[in-house]
Every structure is written in C-alpha cells, then in structure tokens.
Amino acid sequence: MYDILIIGGGPAGLTAATYACRAGKTVLVLEKAAFGGQITWSPRVENFPGFVSISGNELGDKLLEQAMEQGAEVELEEVAGLARNGETWTVRCDSGAAFEGRAVILATGAHPRMLGIPREEELVGSGVGYCAVCDGAFYKGKAVAVNGGGNSALQDALLLSESCSKVYLIHRRDSFRGEQKLVDALRARENVEFVLNASVTALLGEEELSGVVVEQEGRTRVIGVEGLFVAIGHRPDLDAFAPWLALDRAGYADAGEDCLTPTEGLFVAGDCRKKAVRQLTTAAADGAVAALAACRWLDR
Ligand code: NAP
Secondary structure, three states: EEEEEEEOOOHHHHHHHHHHHHHHOOEEEEEOOOOOHHHHHOEEEEOOOOOEEEEHHHHHHHHHHHHHOOOOOEEOOEEEEEEOOOOEEEEEEEOOOEEEEEEEEEOOEEEOOOOOOOOOOOOOOOEOOOHHHHHHHHOOOEEEEEEEOHHHHHHHHHHHOOOOOEEEEEEEOOOOOOOOOHHHHHHHHOOOOEEEEEEEEEEEEEOOOEEEEEEEEEEEEOOOOOOEEEEEEEEEEOOHHHHHHEEOOOOOOOOOOOEEEOOOOEEEEEEHHHOOOOOOHHHHHHHHHHHHHHHHHOOO
16 A cells, blocks of 8 residues: 555656655555656757756656656556545556556656547558657658647747658748747748648658658648658547546546645645646656645645
8 A cells, every 4th residue: 555656657657656655655656658758859958957859768767767767666557447445545557457456646757649630540650650759760862741839839840851862841820829939940940831820730651651741821732741740649548447537528637726626635746736837847846746735635
C-alpha cells in the first residue's frame, strides 16, 4: 500500500512525486510509455527555468532521476481504471497488475489530436504521423507537410527543414499560436513554405501518402508530399477515470488551480486539467500543488 499513486510520468507526475516524497510519503508513479511524457518528443526545450537549452529526452531523464533520488518508485504500466474500497484506491493495469494507495494523482497528460479526414487512420505509419521527432528521419531528402500553428507544429517544421528537401507548413489561420521566435526561424529557412488560411481536406496515394489536398481561401490545391505531420493539439487521456471526475466539453478535468476533483483523495495535475496555459512550467507547478494537496488530505 502506497500513500500516493501517481498516474502519468511526465513533468506534472514526476514533480508531484518529488514533492510528495520530500513530504515523507511513499509514492509509486505509473507511466505507460516514456518517463518525461510529451516533452520527450521535443528536440530542444529552451523555456524551462534553469536550462538555457536541453533536449526533451534529457529533461525527462532528469525529472525521473530527481523523483527517484527522493525515493519515488516507478513502474512502466498502462492503467486501465480505478476502484475505491473505503479509504483505499486500487489502480488496475492492462497487464493484470494492481496497486493500492490512499490517494491518487492523475497526471495523464494528453495525446495528439487527429484531423478526422478520410483515410487518415489508414495512412498512419505510411506517410501520416504525429511525431516528427520520432519519424522525421524517415523523410530525409523528401518533401513533407506539417499541419498546425502551435509550438509543436512550428518545432516540427523546423526540425524537418533540417533534413527534408521541402517543408510546407499548413495552418488554418494567417497568424500563429506558437512563439514568434520559432515563426521567424522558419521564415528564414529557404526550404520552408507557409500555406496559410488553409485546411487539409484529403490525402492522396494508394498504400503510401503521395500528396495532400488543401482548401485555401476558396481554392483547391494539391501539394505533393511523402509525409504529413499533424500537430493540431492534443486530447486529454482521462477516459478511464471519467466516473470519478467532472470533465469539460473537451474532455479535460474541470478542476481549479488547487488541483482538487469532486472525489475525496483524487487529485489532477498537468495538461489533463482544464487550464489556460499548458506548458512544462505549468505542468510542473500543478505537480507541486497536487502533491501538497494530497499530503494535506492524507494528514487531515
Ligand atoms: P496548440 O498550442 O493547442 O496548437 C494547436 C494548433 O493546431 C493551433 O494552431 C490550432 O489552430 C491548430 N488546430 C487545432 N485544431 C485544428 C484542426 N482541426 N485543423 C487544423 N488546425 C487545427 O497545441 P501544440 O502545438 O501541440 O502545443 C500544446 C502545448 O504544448 C502548448 O501550450 C505549447 O506551447 C506547448 N509546447 C511547448 C513546447 C516547448 O518547447 N516548450 C513544444 C511544443 C509544445 P488555431 O491557432 O487556429 O486554433
């Protein structure tokens, strides 16, 4: 039996683990894929305090090392659901493993959103992707497109422009949600073309992607690319925990800055919580707030 079970090993979950351990609690962090979470997909992070520039992978490793140094235990497990028996939570995992704790912090983050256009699912892995860091190397010397206008899309386009012959950055508006510094860097690249006020409406190619159809200001345009990286935001990963939470229309946990949920002993932190700013720093801040709230609840 642990004091606190933390579901999700990204910046929110690992920061929560560090704080809870330092408050003397026993902690288990369950992560389904990679400790560090979404940030492991970022080639360079330049806006986390204390690091001028660090790769997302390295930052994830440091967050993990820090939590374990404070005494956190960690397991690679995909969580299937929660059950409550009196004052005890049981976390059930897909592997069949189960863990018990007195409090639970959900720090499950979010997963990439899909465009929802025909054949998108069919072409995943055959030209359509959601992680340029993971798959960009397959498109060396080829023309690719990135769809989106946030920091993820801008970073993906920058990364791809280093190895691809041409990068089309397709965005539905004419201004970007992502940082101006990244936009300026992209404008300076000769092999990057901005395709603005534009939406991808169809995917071309039989078994492999050969192009995208774009609707741009009332005109239809076909762009020949072998890769399309979709970076249009994320959806929270809270489906398995919905019975215990209030969710907003987009599926985020409708919890305030105090990270409390309507369920006693259950807390929520990071990108899966409804919030105005989703950044590494705000995820880490949530982790601290949720951990201290959980500690107060355990000590009540
Ligand atoms: P985001 O900031 O939510 O941006 C999503 C983009 O996709 C927006 O430009 C949006 O357009 C567009 N979009 C949404 N739905 C669309 C659709 N159906 N069709 C076409 N376009 C669509 O998401 P993100 O870029 O994944 O970033 C998530 C968070 O992580 C952000 O807070 C970001 O700053 C942060 N992040 C930080 C770093 C870092 O290095 N520190 C790196 C990556 C991400 P509109 O602008 O028109 O809404």
